[in-house]
Amino acid sequence: MSEVLGYIFILFGLAFDIFGCVGLIRLPDVYNRLQAVTKCVTLGTCSILFGVVVIKGFNGTGIKALLCIVFLLLTAPVAAHALARGAHKAGVKLWEGSVCDKYEEDSK
Amino acid sequence: MKSRIILFIIGFFIWMLLGWPFDLQHALVGIFAAALVAALTGDLFTRRPHHFTHISRYLWFAYYIFIFSWECLKANIDVARRVISPRLPINPGIVKVKTTLKSDTGLTFLANSITLTPGTFCVDIKPEEGSLYIHWIDVKSEDTQEASRLIVEKFEKILSRIFE
Numbered sequence: 461m462s463e464v465l466g467y468i469f470i471l472f473g474l475a476f477d478i479f480g481c482v483g484l485i486r487l488p489d490v491y492n493r494l495q496a497v498t499k500c501v502t503l504g505t506c507s508i509l510f511g512v513v514v515i516k517g518f519n520g521t522g523i524k525a526l527l528c529i530v531f532l533l534l535t536a537p538v539a540a541h542a543l544a545r546g547a548h549k550a551g552v553k554l555w556e557g558s559v560c561d562k563y564e565e566d567s568k
Numbered sequence: 569m570k571s572r573i574i575l576f577i578i579g580f581f582i583w584m585l586l587g588w589p590f591d592l593q594h595a596l597v598g599i600f601a602a603a604l605v606a607a608l609t610g611d612l613f614t615r616r617p618h619h620f621t622h623i624s625r626y627l628w629f630a631y632y633i634f635i636f637s638w639e640c641l642k643a644n645i646d647v648a649r650r651v652i653s654p655r656l657p658i659n660p661g662i663v664k665v666k667t668t669l670k671s672d673t674g675l676t677f678l679a680n681s682i683t684l685t686p687g688t689f690c691v692d693i694k695p696e697e698g699s700l701y702i703h704w705i706d707v708k709s710e711d712t713q714e715a716s717r718l719i720v721e722k723f724e725k726i727l728s729r730i731f732e
Contacts, residue, residue: 476644483651491691491703492660496651499686503644520588527585537683537690544691544703559661560710563691563701566664 466515473507480504489555490547494540501536570617572610576602614673625730632726639722640685647686647705661707662691665716667698667724674731681723688719 476499483496509525509532516522554561579602587594619625650657669675672695679690682702691701702719709715 476648479648479651483647486651486656487658489660491662491689492658492705494689495647495686495703495705498683498689499644499647502640502684502686523585523588527582533684534680537680540683541679541690544689548691554662555660559659559707561662562664562710562712563662566701 462517463515466511466513469511469514470508473504473509473511476500476507477504489558490552491544491554494544498536498540501532505532571614572606574617574620575610575613576606579605619731628726628729632723632730635722635726636681636684643686643688650705657706659706660704661710662701662703663707663710663715663719664712665700665702665720666712667700667716667720669698669724669728669732671731674727677727677731678720678723681727682719 480496480500483499484493487493487496506529509529512525513522516525548563580598583598583602584590584595587598614620667675667678669678675693675695679693679700682700683689687705688702691703693700700720702715704715704719708718
């Protein structure tokens with residue numbers, strides 16, 4: 461039973477990782493593509509790791525997978541944050557269909 | 569000093585989890601490693617160690633994980649729908665939001681939560697005026713008040729009980 465549940469979690473994670481990759485190709489500019497990347501991390505990779513925890517239970521493998529989730533959730537947003545801020549400081553423009561850019565207005 | 573002891577306990581706990589099947593040799597090395605890390609970087613870890621003794625903060629944190637997972641699931645499905653639909657219905661922009669959180673840890677957790685929730689991510693943060701610049705894939709409101717209500721409020725109330 462727990463194995464079936466674990467495989468469902470892993471399949472779910474794989475599906476969302478694929479959606480993230482599709483988004484990475486289809487979306488127009490740096491900032492929108494970063495949105496797709498953070499989506500991959502939360503429901504994609506964490507769901508795969510959680511599936512491993514469900515299959516293996518709380519032994520050596522399962523606990524390491526659980527710790528991986530914690531460290532991934534702590535570090536991934538920092539990378540996205542640094543990339544976005546660096547891109548904006550380096551003068552990368554937003555997509556022409558963007559509605560507003562309050563950051564640009566305030567940093568003048 | 570209290571900050572060092574807390575860091576030592578957390579470090580040793582994570583070390584033991586990483587090498588889960590317990591053995592004495594492993595535990596002894598872990599004590600030395602955790603003590604070294606605590607001695608070198610312990611004073612940077614926390615400025616208010618008494619917060620670690622409040623039980624209610626842990627309960628609110630458990631509740632926060634639950635709320636965050638639910639928000640995350642909803643937002644993930646929403647962004648997946650935008651990405652795979654042929655017309656690509658996005659409406660992006662950078663908005664400014666205000667927060668009432670003051671502590672560094674609280675602001676870090678708020679920015680990380682916003683970034684991890686798909687559809688919004690934090691570009692820059694100004695702690696002195698309590699404002700964050702958020703890139704939003706579907707801008708519903710350019711107004712600071714309205715955007716704060718939509719993005720920040722659901723996390724802010726719980727985080728203020730955990731970290732303030």
